[in-house]
Amino acid sequence: MFGLLKKSLQKTVAAITEIVGTKRDTISKDELEEILVTSDIEYEIVENMLESLPNSINKIALQNSLASVFFSSNTKSAARIYSQKPFVDLIIGVNGAGKTTTIAKLANLAKKDGKSVILGAGDTFRAAAVEQLSIWAQRLGVQAVTSKIGADPSSVAYDTVNSATSKGIDYAVIDTAGRLHTQTNLAEELKKIVRVCEKALPGAPHRKIAIIDATAGSSAINQAKAFDAMIGLDAVIVTKLDGTAKGGAIFSIVRELGLPILYVGVGEKPDDIEPFDTKTFVDEFVGAIFKD
Numbered sequence: 001m002f003g004l005l006k007k008s009l010q011k012t013v014a015a016i017t018e019i020v021g022t023k024r025d026t027i028s029k030d031e032l033e034e035i036l037v038t039s040d041i042e043y044e045i046v047e048n049m050l051e052s053l054p055n056s057i058n059k060i061a062l063q064n065s066l067a068s069v070f071f072s073s074n075t076k077s078a079a080r081i082y083s084q085k086p087f088v089d090l091i092i093g094v095n096g097a098g099k100t101t102t103i104a105k106l107a108n109l110a111k112k113d114g115k116s117v118i119l120g121a122g123d124t125f126r127a128a129a130v131e132q133l134s135i136w137a138q139r140l141g142v143q144a145v146t147s148k149i150g151a152d153p154s155s156v157a158y159d160t161v162n163s164a165t166s167k168g169i170d171y172a173v174i175d176t177a178g179r180l181h182t183q184t185n186l187a188e189e190l191k192k193i194v195r196v197c198e199k200a201l202p203g204a205p206h207r208k209i210a211i212i213d214a215t216a217g218s219s220a221i222n223q224a225k226a227f228d229a230m231i232g233l234d235a236v237i238v239t240k241l242d243g244t245a246k247g248g249a250i251f252s253i254v255r256e257l258g259l260p261i262l263y264v265g266v267g268e269k270p271d272d273i274e275p276f277d278t279k280t281f282v283d284e285f286v287g288a289i290f291k292d
């Protein structure tokens with residue numbers, strides 16, 4: 001289980017191994033500080049953790065400390081997928097975070113679960129964006145709602161939800177444009193998309209999911225906070241965990257946003273997605289430092 005999650009943490013683990021050398025029974029605070037900061041856990045979080053740990057830290061103590069990040073912050077819980085029909089996900093995130101790719105992955109998962117899927121090309125800003133989503137829809141054999149470039153994205157969202165309802169489709173996923181969160185028109189646009197989904201189907205969108213690039217550091221977290229302030233996020237999907245040694249970013253994301261991580265993206269293909277599992281994640285970290 002969670003093989004892809006483990007695999008995607010290989011570089012993070014390798015970076016830790018480089019600092020640790022041979023695995024130990026205990027580790028000093030200074031060494032642990034270096035490890036945690038190197039893996040991209042924010043300094044403030046590291047300081048907080050270290051405060052409550054003894055000078056010589058063993059496996060159990062670190063395990064508990066890392067796991068507590070998830071217990072204390074992961075308070076909001078997202079709706080269970082497919083708990084409604086149609087179940088509607090709205091995907092939000094800055095440019096290049098991996099929104100469209102993640103939508104393909106979610107559609108692929110749903111298909112494997114035997115669910116019918118419709119995609120909404122709500123990024124009407126760029127011609128390439130609509131095309132990218134349509135290509136994925138074709139490849140995966142799912143439906144897509146598209147419109148002309150520059151069309152109102154909320155009308156695409158409305159059509160997607162309505163189409164899903166009238167055709168009896170199980171799962172609808174709506175893409176959005178990834179312009180910067182500082183633009184007030186993006187805030188208005190996103191709010192309108194949410195309003196319009198709700199109008200088409202009370203309760204929709206069932207999840208407003210932020211896509212966060214694991215390699216983007218604290219700026220990505222601040223952007224997600226801005227999205228949360230705009231429309232209230234329900235959950236997060238962390239992308240590009242493969243190919244980075246900064247797996248510790250996950251701790252920062254959870255601590256800062258207090259949102260559940262639904263999945264992690266571990267590559268560019270539709271199958272490169274894995275449910276996030278706290279225990280596996282913490283065990284990989286701890287296992288890189290301590291003897292069994």
Ligand SMILES: Nc1nc2c(ncn2[C@@H]2O[C@H](COP(=O)(O)OP(=O)(O)OP(=O)(O)O)[C@@H](O)[C@H]2O)c(=O)[nH]1
Binds near residue numbers: 096102177240267272
């Ligand atoms: N390695 C890796 N690459 C990813 C992952 N997810 C997305 N990508 C790549 O990241 C790039 C951007 O992905 P998109 O899905 O187009 O991102 P987006 O958020 O839709 O971007 P815009 O539409 O421009 O806002 C593409 O080259 C993807 O293949 C992942 O989990 N791992």
Ligand SMILES: [Mg+2]
Binds near residue numbers: 099129
């Ligand atoms: Mg896109």
